[in-house]
Amino acid sequence: MNRYDKQIRHLVAVDCIIFGFDGEELKLLLIHRGFEPERGKWSLMGGFVGEAESLEMAAARILKQLTGLSGVYMDQLNVFGDPRRDPVERTISVAYYALIDIHKYEKQLSDDFHPEWFSLKQVPKLIFDHQQMVDMAKSKLRDKASVQPVLFELLPEKFTLPIVQNLYECVYEKEFDKRNFSRKVLASGLLVKTQAKERASSKKGAFYHRLDKRKYRTQFQSFLNLKPSILNQ
Amino acid sequence: MNRYDKQIRHLVAVDCIIFGFDGEELKLLLIHRGFEPERGKWSLMGGFVGEAESLEMAAARILKQLTGLSGVYMDQLNVFGDPRRDPVERTISVAYYALIDIHKYEKQLSDDFHPEWFSLKQVPKLIFDHQQMVDMAKSKLRDKASVQPVLFELLPEKFTLPIVQNLYECVYEKEFDKRNFSRKVLASGLLVKTQAKERASSKKGAFYHRLDKRKYRTQFQSFLNLKPSILNQ
DNA sequence: CCAAAAGTGTTTAGGGTACACCCATGT
DNA sequence: ACATGGGTGTACCCTAAACACTTTTGG
Secondary structure, eight states, rough: OOOTTSSEEEEEEEEEEEEEOOOOOOOEEEEESSSSTTTSSOOOOEEEETOOOHHHHHHHHHHHHSOOOOOEEEEEEEEOOOOOOSSOOEEEEEEEEEEOOOHHHEEEEOGGGGOOEETSOOOOBBBBTTTHHHHHHHHHHHHHHHSOOGGGGSSOSSSEHHHHHHHHHHHHHHOOHHHHHOOOOOTOOEEEEEEEEEEEOOSSSSEEEEEHHHHHHTGGGGGGGOOOHHHOO | OOOOOOOOOOEEEEEEEEEEEOOOOEEEEEEOOSSSTTTTTTOOOEEEOOOOOOHHHHHHHHHHHSSSSOOOOEEEEEEEOOTSSSSSEEEEEEEEEEEOHHHHHTTOOOOOGGEEETTTTTTTOOOOTHHHHHHHHHHHHHHHTTSSOOOGGSSSEEEEEEHHHHHHHHHHHHOHHHHHHHHHHHTTTTTTEEEEEOSSSSSEEEEEEEEHHHHHHTTTTGGGOOHHHHHHH
Protein backbone atom coordinates (compact mmCIF):
# COMPACT_ATOMS: atom_id res chain seq x y z
CA MET A 1 0.00 0.00 0.00
CA ASN A 2 1.04 3.57 -0.56
CA ARG A 3 2.09 5.94 2.12
CA TYR A 4 0.47 9.26 2.80
CA ASP A 5 3.51 10.94 1.34
CA LYS A 6 2.20 14.39 0.70
CA GLN A 7 1.12 15.03 4.25
CA ILE A 8 2.88 17.15 6.80
CA ARG A 9 4.31 15.44 9.85
CA HIS A 10 4.35 16.73 13.39
CA LEU A 11 6.35 16.36 16.54
CA VAL A 12 4.24 14.57 19.10
CA ALA A 13 5.12 14.64 22.78
CA VAL A 14 3.65 13.21 25.95
CA ASP A 15 3.52 15.22 29.18
CA CYS A 16 2.72 13.63 32.53
CA ILE A 17 0.86 15.27 35.39
CA ILE A 18 2.00 13.16 38.33
CA PHE A 19 -0.04 13.35 41.52
CA GLY A 20 1.03 12.13 44.91
CA PHE A 21 -0.37 12.36 48.44
CA ASP A 22 1.76 12.38 51.56
CA GLY A 23 -1.10 12.19 54.05
CA GLU A 24 -1.16 15.95 54.44
CA GLU A 25 -1.33 17.51 51.02
CA LEU A 26 -1.96 16.69 47.41
CA LYS A 27 1.28 17.07 45.49
CA LEU A 28 2.63 17.37 42.01
CA LEU A 29 5.94 16.03 40.76
CA LEU A 30 7.82 18.57 38.64
CA ILE A 31 11.23 18.58 37.05
CA HIS A 32 13.86 21.18 36.52
CA ARG A 33 14.07 21.46 32.76
CA GLY A 34 17.61 20.62 31.74
CA PHE A 35 17.82 22.12 28.27
CA GLU A 36 16.95 25.21 26.30
CA PRO A 37 14.59 26.87 25.95
CA GLU A 38 13.42 27.58 29.48
CA ARG A 39 16.35 25.69 30.99
CA GLY A 40 16.09 25.65 34.74
CA LYS A 41 12.39 26.42 34.76
CA TRP A 42 9.89 24.07 36.32
CA SER A 43 8.10 21.77 33.96
CA LEU A 44 6.03 18.64 33.75
CA MET A 45 7.94 15.52 32.86
CA GLY A 46 7.60 14.80 29.19
CA GLY A 47 9.17 13.33 26.11
CA PHE A 48 8.67 12.71 22.44
CA VAL A 49 6.68 9.79 21.11
CA GLY A 50 8.86 7.24 19.37
CA GLU A 51 8.44 5.79 15.93
CA ALA A 52 6.57 2.59 16.72
CA GLU A 53 5.55 3.52 20.21
CA SER A 54 1.94 3.86 21.30
CA LEU A 55 0.97 6.90 23.33
CA GLU A 56 0.34 4.80 26.43
CA MET A 57 3.75 3.20 26.05
CA ALA A 58 5.39 6.58 25.72
CA ALA A 59 3.62 7.86 28.83
CA ALA A 60 4.55 4.75 30.80
CA ARG A 61 8.16 5.01 29.64
CA ILE A 62 8.39 8.64 30.71
CA LEU A 63 6.81 7.90 34.06
CA LYS A 64 9.15 5.02 34.70
CA GLN A 65 12.13 7.12 33.70
CA LEU A 66 11.28 9.67 36.36
CA THR A 67 9.84 7.60 39.17
CA GLY A 68 11.11 4.08 38.62
CA LEU A 69 7.52 2.90 38.85
CA SER A 70 5.53 0.87 36.36
CA GLY A 71 2.00 -0.44 36.39
CA VAL A 72 0.83 2.91 37.67
CA TYR A 73 -2.68 4.28 37.21
CA MET A 74 -2.71 6.63 34.21
CA ASP A 75 -5.42 8.24 32.19
CA GLN A 76 -5.38 10.32 29.06
CA LEU A 77 -6.24 13.90 29.83
CA ASN A 78 -6.29 15.92 26.63
CA VAL A 79 -4.27 16.84 23.60
CA PHE A 80 -2.79 20.28 23.39
CA GLY A 81 -2.20 21.28 19.82
CA ASP A 82 -1.91 25.03 19.57
CA PRO A 83 0.72 25.66 16.89
CA ARG A 84 2.55 28.14 19.11
CA ARG A 85 2.39 26.40 22.46
CA ASP A 86 6.09 25.48 22.23
CA PRO A 87 8.05 28.49 20.95
CA VAL A 88 10.88 26.37 19.54
CA GLU A 89 8.83 24.40 17.14
CA ARG A 90 5.31 23.20 16.84
CA THR A 91 4.78 20.23 19.11
CA ILE A 92 1.51 18.47 19.72
CA SER A 93 1.39 17.25 23.27
CA VAL A 94 -0.74 14.45 24.64
CA ALA A 95 -1.18 14.92 28.37
CA TYR A 96 -1.61 12.02 30.77
CA TYR A 97 -2.19 12.24 34.48
CA ALA A 98 -0.87 9.61 36.82
CA LEU A 99 -1.67 8.73 40.43
CA ILE A 100 1.20 7.22 42.35
CA ASP A 101 1.82 6.11 45.88
CA ILE A 102 4.28 8.75 46.97
CA HIS A 103 5.92 6.37 49.42
CA LYS A 104 6.89 3.92 46.73
CA TYR A 105 8.38 6.77 44.79
CA GLU A 106 10.65 8.08 47.49
CA LYS A 107 12.66 4.90 47.57
CA GLN A 108 13.58 5.03 43.91
CA LEU A 109 14.39 8.68 43.47
CA SER A 110 16.09 9.29 40.15
CA ASP A 111 17.89 12.58 40.36
CA ASP A 112 18.76 13.19 36.73
CA PHE A 113 15.92 15.63 36.32
CA HIS A 114 16.13 17.28 39.74
CA PRO A 115 12.54 16.41 40.43
CA GLU A 116 10.65 17.93 43.31
CA TRP A 117 7.23 17.54 44.87
CA PHE A 118 5.14 20.68 45.13
CA SER A 119 1.95 21.20 47.03
CA LEU A 120 -0.86 21.84 44.59
CA LYS A 121 -1.50 25.02 46.52
CA GLN A 122 1.96 26.32 45.71
CA VAL A 123 2.78 25.33 42.18
CA PRO A 124 5.63 27.42 40.77
CA LYS A 125 5.44 29.12 37.41
CA LEU A 126 5.51 26.45 34.74
CA ILE A 127 6.70 26.55 31.15
CA PHE A 128 4.48 26.73 28.09
CA ASP A 129 0.90 25.65 28.75
CA HIS A 130 1.77 23.27 31.57
CA GLN A 131 -0.25 25.21 34.14
CA GLN A 132 -3.30 24.76 31.95
CA MET A 133 -2.59 21.04 31.86
CA VAL A 134 -2.36 20.90 35.63
CA ASP A 135 -5.63 22.78 36.06
CA MET A 136 -7.39 20.48 33.66
CA ALA A 137 -5.94 17.43 35.40
CA LYS A 138 -7.21 18.64 38.80
CA SER A 139 -10.64 19.14 37.37
CA LYS A 140 -10.70 15.76 35.65
CA LEU A 141 -9.44 14.04 38.76
CA ARG A 142 -12.39 15.45 40.69
CA ASP A 143 -14.85 14.26 38.10
CA LYS A 144 -13.31 10.80 38.02
CA ALA A 145 -13.07 10.50 41.78
CA SER A 146 -16.76 11.23 42.19
CA VAL A 147 -17.62 8.17 40.14
CA GLN A 148 -14.70 5.79 40.56
CA PRO A 149 -12.51 5.09 43.60
CA VAL A 150 -9.36 6.22 41.82
CA LEU A 151 -8.01 8.19 44.75
CA PHE A 152 -7.01 4.98 46.49
CA GLU A 153 -4.25 4.75 43.90
CA LEU A 154 -2.61 7.58 45.80
CA LEU A 155 -2.63 5.69 49.10
CA PRO A 156 -0.35 2.97 50.44
CA GLU A 157 -1.68 -0.52 51.07
CA LYS A 158 -2.83 0.34 54.57
CA PHE A 159 -4.43 3.63 55.40
CA THR A 160 -6.72 5.08 58.04
CA LEU A 161 -10.13 6.62 57.49
CA PRO A 162 -8.98 10.07 58.61
CA ILE A 163 -6.31 9.88 55.92
CA VAL A 164 -8.85 8.96 53.27
CA GLN A 165 -11.04 11.83 54.36
CA ASN A 166 -8.14 14.23 54.27
CA LEU A 167 -7.32 13.07 50.76
CA TYR A 168 -10.84 13.75 49.56
CA GLU A 169 -10.82 17.11 51.27
CA CYS A 170 -7.60 18.01 49.47
CA VAL A 171 -8.96 16.96 46.10
CA TYR A 172 -12.26 18.78 46.47
CA GLU A 173 -10.90 21.65 48.54
CA LYS A 174 -13.82 21.21 50.92
CA GLU A 175 -14.30 19.84 54.39
CA PHE A 176 -16.61 16.94 55.02
CA ASP A 177 -18.43 15.77 58.10
CA LYS A 178 -16.47 12.78 59.34
CA ARG A 179 -19.55 10.83 60.40
CA ASN A 180 -21.24 11.17 57.03
CA PHE A 181 -17.98 10.63 55.20
CA SER A 182 -17.01 7.40 56.89
CA ARG A 183 -20.53 6.06 56.55
CA LYS A 184 -20.52 6.68 52.82
CA VAL A 185 -17.09 5.28 52.17
CA LEU A 186 -17.63 2.18 54.29
CA ALA A 187 -21.02 1.61 52.65
CA SER A 188 -19.21 0.99 49.39
CA GLY A 189 -17.91 -2.23 50.89
CA LEU A 190 -14.51 -1.62 49.31
CA LEU A 191 -12.62 -1.25 52.56
CA VAL A 192 -11.57 -3.93 55.00
CA LYS A 193 -10.74 -2.96 58.57
CA THR A 194 -7.55 -4.45 59.93
CA GLN A 195 -6.65 -4.91 63.57
CA ALA A 196 -3.55 -2.78 63.36
CA LYS A 197 -3.60 0.83 64.42
CA GLU A 198 -1.71 3.83 63.18
CA ARG A 199 -0.33 5.53 66.28
CA ALA A 200 1.83 8.36 65.07
CA SER A 201 -0.76 11.03 64.45
CA SER A 202 -3.04 10.62 67.45
CA LYS A 203 -3.06 9.27 70.93
CA LYS A 204 -6.03 7.02 70.50
CA GLY A 205 -4.77 5.66 67.20
CA ALA A 206 -6.78 4.96 64.07
CA PHE A 207 -7.45 1.56 62.59
CA TYR A 208 -5.73 0.75 59.33
CA HIS A 209 -7.93 -0.30 56.46
CA ARG A 210 -7.05 -1.90 53.17
CA LEU A 211 -8.82 -2.32 49.86
CA ASP A 212 -10.82 -5.43 49.17
CA LYS A 213 -9.02 -5.96 45.91
CA ARG A 214 -11.62 -8.15 44.31
CA LYS A 215 -14.39 -5.70 45.05
CA TYR A 216 -12.15 -2.82 44.07
CA ARG A 217 -11.82 -4.28 40.60
CA THR A 218 -15.36 -5.49 40.11
CA GLN A 219 -17.09 -2.46 41.62
CA PHE A 220 -14.69 0.11 40.25
CA GLN A 221 -17.34 1.46 37.92
CA SER A 222 -20.01 1.96 40.57
CA PHE A 223 -18.24 3.65 43.43
CA LEU A 224 -20.60 5.68 45.58
CA ASN A 225 -23.45 4.93 43.20
CA LEU A 226 -23.42 8.49 42.13
CA LYS A 227 -24.79 8.28 38.66
CA PRO A 228 -27.04 11.20 37.79
CA SER A 229 -30.61 10.64 38.75
CA ILE A 230 -31.93 10.66 35.22
CA LEU A 231 -30.12 7.39 34.78
CA ASN A 232 -31.49 5.83 37.92
CA GLN A 233 -35.08 5.70 36.91
CA MET B 1 16.28 28.93 19.06
CA ASN B 2 17.11 25.46 17.86
CA ARG B 3 14.66 23.03 16.47
CA TYR B 4 14.08 19.56 17.86
CA ASP B 5 15.82 18.18 14.79
CA LYS B 6 16.60 14.70 15.92
CA GLN B 7 13.05 13.80 16.77
CA ILE B 8 10.72 11.65 14.75
CA ARG B 9 7.67 13.26 13.25
CA HIS B 10 4.22 11.76 12.94
CA LEU B 11 1.16 12.06 10.79
CA VAL B 12 -1.62 13.55 12.86
CA ALA B 13 -5.23 13.32 11.77
CA VAL B 14 -8.55 14.43 13.13
CA ASP B 15 -11.64 12.23 12.96
CA CYS B 16 -15.13 13.55 13.66
CA ILE B 17 -17.97 11.63 15.26
CA ILE B 18 -20.97 13.63 14.09
CA PHE B 19 -24.23 13.12 15.94
CA GLY B 20 -27.65 14.21 14.75
CA PHE B 21 -31.21 13.70 15.94
CA ASP B 22 -34.21 13.63 13.64
CA GLY B 23 -36.84 13.51 16.37
CA GLU B 24 -37.01 9.73 16.18
CA GLU B 25 -33.52 8.36 16.45
CA LEU B 26 -30.00 9.34 17.33
CA LYS B 27 -27.90 9.28 14.17
CA LEU B 28 -24.35 9.27 13.01
CA LEU B 29 -23.01 10.88 9.85
CA LEU B 30 -20.65 8.60 7.96
CA ILE B 31 -18.88 8.90 4.65
CA HIS B 32 -18.05 6.51 1.92
CA ARG B 33 -14.27 6.46 1.90
CA GLY B 34 -13.12 7.58 -1.54
CA PHE B 35 -9.56 6.31 -1.63
CA GLU B 36 -7.46 3.29 -0.86
CA PRO B 37 -7.12 1.55 1.44
CA GLU B 38 -10.64 0.51 2.37
CA ARG B 39 -12.12 2.48 -0.53
CA GLY B 40 -15.87 2.27 -0.50
CA LYS B 41 -16.05 1.28 3.15
CA TRP B 42 -17.88 3.38 5.71
CA SER B 43 -15.77 5.71 7.76
CA LEU B 44 -15.85 8.70 10.01
CA MET B 45 -15.06 11.99 8.33
CA GLY B 46 -11.46 12.90 8.93
CA GLY B 47 -8.40 14.66 7.62
CA PHE B 48 -4.82 15.47 8.37
CA VAL B 49 -3.78 18.33 10.61
CA GLY B 50 -2.09 21.11 8.66
CA GLU B 51 1.21 22.75 9.37
CA ALA B 52 0.11 25.77 11.39
CA GLU B 53 -3.35 24.56 12.16
CA SER B 54 -4.61 23.93 15.66
CA LEU B 55 -6.49 20.71 16.34
CA GLU B 56 -9.74 22.58 16.92
CA MET B 57 -9.28 24.41 13.63
CA ALA B 58 -8.66 21.17 11.82
CA ALA B 59 -11.74 19.60 13.32
CA ALA B 60 -13.86 22.62 12.47
CA ARG B 61 -12.51 22.66 8.93
CA ILE B 62 -13.33 19.00 8.43
CA LEU B 63 -16.79 19.43 9.85
CA LYS B 64 -17.50 22.42 7.66
CA GLN B 65 -16.22 20.59 4.62
CA LEU B 66 -18.75 17.83 5.16
CA THR B 67 -21.75 19.63 6.57
CA GLY B 68 -21.36 23.25 5.55
CA LEU B 69 -21.83 24.19 9.20
CA SER B 70 -19.59 26.24 11.42
CA GLY B 71 -19.89 27.30 15.04
CA VAL B 72 -21.02 23.81 15.92
CA TYR B 73 -20.64 22.25 19.36
CA MET B 74 -17.53 20.08 19.42
CA ASP B 75 -15.56 18.42 22.13
CA GLN B 76 -12.30 16.53 22.13
CA LEU B 77 -12.90 12.87 22.74
CA ASN B 78 -9.60 11.05 22.85
CA VAL B 79 -6.41 10.45 20.95
CA PHE B 80 -5.89 7.14 19.27
CA GLY B 81 -2.25 6.40 18.83
CA ASP B 82 -1.76 2.70 18.34
CA PRO B 83 1.09 2.40 15.83
CA ARG B 84 -0.86 -0.08 13.73
CA ARG B 85 -4.32 1.46 13.79
CA ASP B 86 -3.94 2.62 10.18
CA PRO B 87 -2.38 -0.18 8.12
CA VAL B 88 -0.95 2.19 5.51
CA GLU B 89 1.20 4.17 7.81
CA ARG B 90 1.25 5.16 11.40
CA THR B 91 -1.23 7.94 11.97
CA ILE B 92 -2.12 9.46 15.31
CA SER B 93 -5.75 10.43 15.31
CA VAL B 94 -7.39 13.00 17.52
CA ALA B 95 -11.11 12.26 17.72
CA TYR B 96 -13.71 14.99 18.19
CA TYR B 97 -17.41 14.51 18.54
CA ALA B 98 -19.85 17.09 17.24
CA LEU B 99 -23.54 17.68 17.91
CA ILE B 100 -25.38 19.26 15.03
CA ASP B 101 -28.93 20.21 14.26
CA ILE B 102 -29.72 17.66 11.60
CA HIS B 103 -32.23 19.99 9.96
CA LYS B 104 -29.65 22.65 9.29
CA TYR B 105 -27.47 20.03 7.74
CA GLU B 106 -29.95 18.71 5.24
CA LYS B 107 -30.12 21.99 3.41
CA GLN B 108 -26.43 22.13 2.70
CA LEU B 109 -25.74 18.58 1.69
CA SER B 110 -22.30 18.26 0.16
CA ASP B 111 -22.22 15.08 -1.83
CA ASP B 112 -18.52 14.74 -2.51
CA PHE B 113 -18.10 12.18 0.20
CA HIS B 114 -21.39 10.35 -0.31
CA PRO B 115 -22.32 10.95 3.29
CA GLU B 116 -25.18 9.13 4.91
CA TRP B 117 -26.94 9.22 8.26
CA PHE B 118 -27.11 5.94 10.14
CA SER B 119 -29.14 5.11 13.19
CA LEU B 120 -26.83 4.45 16.08
CA LYS B 121 -28.58 1.13 16.41
CA GLN B 122 -27.51 0.08 12.94
CA VAL B 123 -24.00 1.33 12.39
CA PRO B 124 -22.32 -0.49 9.50
CA LYS B 125 -18.87 -1.98 9.77
CA LEU B 126 -16.37 0.84 10.00
CA ILE B 127 -12.72 1.02 9.02
CA PHE B 128 -9.77 0.90 11.38
CA ASP B 129 -10.69 1.69 14.98
CA HIS B 130 -13.61 3.94 14.10
CA GLN B 131 -16.15 1.73 15.85
CA GLN B 132 -14.17 2.12 19.04
CA MET B 133 -14.26 5.88 18.57
CA VAL B 134 -18.02 5.79 18.13
CA ASP B 135 -18.50 3.70 21.24
CA MET B 136 -16.35 6.02 23.27
CA ALA B 137 -18.21 9.04 21.91
CA LYS B 138 -21.57 7.56 22.91
CA SER B 139 -20.30 6.93 26.38
CA LYS B 140 -18.80 10.39 26.74
CA LEU B 141 -21.95 12.00 25.41
CA ARG B 142 -23.93 10.31 28.16
CA ASP B 143 -21.57 11.49 30.83
CA LYS B 144 -21.60 15.05 29.51
CA ALA B 145 -25.36 15.12 29.07
CA SER B 146 -25.91 14.15 32.69
CA VAL B 147 -24.11 17.27 33.83
CA GLN B 148 -24.52 19.80 31.05
CA PRO B 149 -27.46 20.45 28.72
CA VAL B 150 -25.45 19.63 25.62
CA LEU B 151 -28.18 17.58 24.00
CA PHE B 152 -30.07 20.74 23.09
CA GLU B 153 -27.35 21.29 20.51
CA LEU B 154 -28.99 18.46 18.60
CA LEU B 155 -32.39 20.14 18.53
CA PRO B 156 -33.76 22.91 16.34
CA GLU B 157 -34.67 26.29 17.83
CA LYS B 158 -38.16 25.16 18.72
CA PHE B 159 -38.89 21.74 20.07
CA THR B 160 -41.55 20.00 22.12
CA LEU B 161 -41.09 18.29 25.46
CA PRO B 162 -41.94 14.86 24.06
CA ILE B 163 -39.12 15.37 21.56
CA VAL B 164 -36.68 16.27 24.31
CA GLN B 165 -37.70 13.22 26.26
CA ASN B 166 -37.31 11.00 23.24
CA LEU B 167 -33.83 12.41 22.68
CA TYR B 168 -32.78 11.60 26.24
CA GLU B 169 -34.29 8.15 25.92
CA CYS B 170 -32.27 7.54 22.76
CA VAL B 171 -29.05 8.71 24.36
CA TYR B 172 -29.49 6.68 27.54
CA GLU B 173 -31.32 3.78 25.89
CA LYS B 174 -33.84 3.91 28.70
CA GLU B 175 -37.43 5.04 29.05
CA PHE B 176 -38.37 7.76 31.50
CA ASP B 177 -41.63 8.64 33.18
CA LYS B 178 -42.93 11.68 31.32
CA ARG B 179 -44.26 13.40 34.44
CA ASN B 180 -40.99 13.16 36.28
CA PHE B 181 -39.00 13.97 33.18
CA SER B 182 -40.82 17.15 32.31
CA ARG B 183 -40.74 18.31 35.92
CA LYS B 184 -36.99 17.87 36.07
CA VAL B 185 -36.25 19.50 32.78
CA LEU B 186 -38.57 22.44 33.38
CA ALA B 187 -37.16 22.91 36.88
CA SER B 188 -33.83 23.79 35.30
CA GLY B 189 -35.43 27.01 34.11
CA LEU B 190 -33.65 26.70 30.78
CA LEU B 191 -36.77 26.26 28.68
CA VAL B 192 -39.31 28.86 27.65
CA LYS B 193 -42.73 27.72 26.57
CA THR B 194 -44.02 29.36 23.41
CA GLN B 195 -47.64 29.66 22.33
CA ALA B 196 -47.14 27.73 19.11
CA LYS B 197 -47.97 24.06 18.92
CA GLU B 198 -46.47 21.27 16.93
CA ARG B 199 -49.39 19.50 15.27
CA ALA B 200 -47.89 16.88 13.02
CA SER B 201 -47.30 14.11 15.49
CA SER B 202 -50.43 14.22 17.60
CA LYS B 203 -53.99 15.43 17.51
CA LYS B 204 -53.83 17.55 20.61
CA GLY B 205 -50.55 19.10 19.61
CA ALA B 206 -47.55 19.79 21.84
CA PHE B 207 -46.30 23.23 22.80
CA TYR B 208 -43.04 24.31 21.31
CA HIS B 209 -40.34 25.37 23.72
CA ARG B 210 -37.12 27.22 23.12
CA LEU B 211 -33.94 27.71 25.12
CA ASP B 212 -33.55 30.73 27.34
CA LYS B 213 -30.23 31.55 25.74
CA ARG B 214 -28.90 33.65 28.55
CA LYS B 215 -29.63 31.01 31.14
CA TYR B 216 -28.37 28.32 28.79
CA ARG B 217 -24.99 30.00 28.75
CA THR B 218 -24.76 30.99 32.37
CA GLN B 219 -26.17 27.80 33.84
CA PHE B 220 -24.52 25.46 31.38
CA GLN B 221 -22.27 24.07 34.10
CA SER B 222 -25.02 23.27 36.56
CA PHE B 223 -27.69 21.55 34.54
CA LEU B 224 -29.85 19.27 36.65
CA ASN B 225 -27.70 19.97 39.69
CA LEU B 226 -26.37 16.49 39.44
CA LYS B 227 -23.01 16.83 41.02
CA PRO B 228 -22.10 13.83 43.14
CA SER B 229 -23.27 14.09 46.68
CA ILE B 230 -19.81 14.19 48.19
CA LEU B 231 -19.46 17.57 46.61
CA ASN B 232 -22.73 18.88 47.92
CA GLN B 233 -21.91 18.78 51.57
C1' DC C 1 -6.07 14.43 84.73
C1' DC C 2 -6.19 16.70 80.60
C1' DA C 3 -5.75 17.38 75.64
C1' DA C 4 -6.32 15.58 71.13
C1' DA C 5 -8.02 12.86 67.72
C1' DA C 6 -11.04 8.59 66.71
C1' DG C 7 -15.23 6.63 66.45
C1' DT C 8 -20.24 6.26 66.47
C1' DG C 9 -26.35 7.23 65.95
C1' DT C 10 -30.37 9.88 65.36
C1' DT C 11 -33.38 13.23 63.48
C1' DT C 12 -34.97 15.98 59.71
C1' DA C 13 -35.73 17.74 55.17
C1' DG C 14 -35.65 17.49 50.29
C1' DG C 15 -35.68 15.16 46.10
C1' DG C 16 -36.60 11.07 43.45
C1' DT C 17 -39.86 7.68 42.19
C1' DA C 18 -44.13 5.57 41.38
C1' DC C 19 -48.46 6.12 39.90
C1' DA C 20 -53.62 7.64 37.14
C1' DC C 21 -56.56 10.69 35.27
C1' DC C 22 -58.18 14.54 32.31
C1' DC C 23 -57.52 17.33 27.98
C1' DA C 24 -57.55 18.60 23.12
C1' DT C 25 -58.41 17.41 18.62
C1' DG C 26 -58.36 14.92 14.01
C1' DT C 27 -60.73 11.34 12.02
C1' DA D 1 -67.61 9.23 19.62
C1' DC D 2 -63.41 7.61 19.99
C1' DA D 3 -58.61 6.97 19.65
C1' DT D 4 -54.23 9.11 20.24
C1' DG D 5 -50.81 11.45 22.38
C1' DG D 6 -50.17 15.76 25.66
C1' DG D 7 -50.25 17.48 29.97
C1' DT D 8 -50.56 17.67 35.05
C1' DG D 9 -50.52 16.46 40.88
C1' DT D 10 -49.75 13.58 44.96
C1' DA D 11 -48.06 10.29 48.35
C1' DC D 12 -44.23 7.74 49.81
C1' DC D 13 -39.57 6.52 50.56
C1' DC D 14 -34.93 6.95 50.71
C1' DT D 15 -30.80 9.22 51.16
C1' DA D 16 -28.10 13.29 52.31
C1' DA D 17 -27.27 16.57 55.77
C1' DA D 18 -26.95 18.41 60.29
C1' DC D 19 -25.59 17.65 64.64
C1' DA D 20 -22.82 16.00 69.92
C1' DC D 21 -21.09 12.90 72.87
C1' DT D 22 -18.06 9.00 74.31
C1' DT D 23 -13.62 6.56 73.88
C1' DT D 24 -8.74 5.99 74.06
C1' DT D 25 -4.30 7.09 75.46
C1' DG D 26 0.07 9.84 75.54
C1' DG D 27 1.95 13.28 78.09
